[in-house]
Amino acid sequence: MLEPTDIAPDFTLPRDGGTDVTLSALRGKPVVLFFYPRDDTPGCTKESIGFSLERAAFAELGAEVIGISKDTVAKHEKFIAKHELTVPLVSDAEGSVCEEYGTWVEKNMYGRKSMGIERSTFLIDAEGKIARIWRKVKVAGHVEDVLEATKAL
Helix, strand or coil: CCCCCCCCCEEEEEEECCCCCEEECCCCCEEEEEEEECCHHHHHHHHHHHHHHHHHHHHHCCCCCEECCCCCCHHHHHHHHHHCCCCCCEECCCCCCHHCCCCCEEECCEEEEEEEEEEEEECCCCCEEEEEEECCCCCCCCCHHHHHEEEHH
């Protein structure tokens, strides 16, 4: 399980717009990675809109914000267009990055167990170290918490 001060596992994943995102290429600036279960569900939509609304505030701090789920790039592009999102969304279709970050977990809903992405956010500093981790995120107030932690870097 990853902990603060660990080096964030590197990855290259496809994003909306047909390009890739490589985490190590973003060194020199803080990065916010938010893992979410699925495009176009109520909590994921609210969280993605929240990060999009605050993208300029993160940019003023020099920080990049990136959303990650197992949805396809095509699904991400529809989600972005539908909700006018401004944060890039990357596709971890194979789930390897979710596994490395410990966000692919067993969930229990109404007595039924299944595997899924645990809503989690990782704040990575300019040197590539994890500065803060939020697991089992509740959407209300979360973007503001992450913004405050980014300001404190």
